[in-house]
Amino acid sequence: MSQNNIINKVAEIIIRSKYCIAFTGAGISAESGIPTFRGRDGLWKKYRPEDLATPEAFARNPVLVWEWYKWRMEIVFKAKPNRAHIALAELEKMGLLKCVITQNVDGLHREAGSRCIVELHGSIRRVKCIECDYKSVVDKPPEEIPPKCPMCGGLLRPDVVWFGEPLPEDEWRKAVEHASRADTVLVIGTSGVVYPAAYIPYLVKENNGIVVEVNIDDTPITRIADYVLRGKAGEVLWSILEAVKALYRK
Numbered sequence: 001m002s003q004n005n006i007i008n009k010v011a012e013i014i015i016r017s018k019y020c021i022a023f024t025g026a027g028i029s030a031e032s033g034i035p036t037f038r039g040r041d042g043l044w045k046k047y048r049p050e051d052l053a054t055p056e057a058f059a060r061n062p063v064l065v066w067e068w069y070k071w072r073m074e075i076v077f078k079a080k081p082n083r084a085h086i087a088l089a090e091l092e093k094m095g096l097l098k099c100v101i102t103q104n105v106d107g108l109h110r111e112a113g114s115r116c117i118v119e120l121h122g123s124i125r126r127v128k129c130i131e132c133d134y135k136s137v138v139d140k141p142p143e144e145i146p147p148k149c150p151m152c153g154g155l156l157r158p159d160v161v162w163f164g165e166p167l168p169e170d171e172w173r174k175a176v177e178h179a180s181r182a183d184t185v186l187v188i189g190t191s192g193v194v195y196p197a198a199y200i201p202y203l204v205k206e207n208n209g210i211v212v213e214v215n216i217d218d219t220p221i222t223r224i225a226d227y228v229l230r231g232k233a234g235e236v237l238w239s240i241l242e243a244v245k246a247l248y249r250k
Helices: 003-016 026-032 055-060 062-078 083-093 108-112 169-181 199-206 220-224 233-249
Strands: 020-024 099-102 117-119 122-129 135-137 156-160 184-188 210-215 227-230
Touching: 003 184, 003 210, 003 227, 003 233, 020 083, 020 169, 020 199, 026 083, 026 233, 055 062, 062 122, 062 156, 083 108, 083 233, 099 169, 117 169, 169 199, 184 199, 184 233, 199 210, 199 220, 210 220, 210 233
Parallel strands: 020 099, 020 184, 099 117, 184 210, 210 227
Antiparallel strands: 122 135, 122 156
């Protein structure tokens, strides 16, 4: 089956679906200029993400960790949602997409207009105190490194899930609920290797749901996918949206 035929078939599936969800990873934000984890400019080449995104790294050197997150925040706050984010928001507005479950921390699904979003790995647009319950939304990187809590004076950290930390219980529970109800999942731009998040497509498959993969490369999800679309997320999802709208007009 050609790519165009698969796109049309997926559009029909989305329209017929009673509970379609999306599961997204770093690949969906690549067209917005956000590196998949760290850039190629050499600035952070000598560090592995595992050496920076851990509670142990923060305890050892909070300034270094915050310098890395400040760099990432600067990229995120300048970024705009691309056509992939916008297409998912449009499908939700049409009543065809129930929820987006994302591994991304960039907040671009919300910026695009999506309403039902489960952020499994937190958000770089929020900070939280390591000493008290203080949390806050931020719209720019902190000027002081490391930033201090206005309530207790403790250190603030990004409100994201680091290596070795459990997923937020409420977010994981919501993700499992949506996946358990879904009859279709669009798996977009995820490597499918970060667990437990990567279980989501398998939960849908176990319930005899349809798995659609959108990615530039093969992943572990490919072998369970009913339909595979190769290409950039923005191009593929925009084509799906246009096919859905064309079928709606008939």
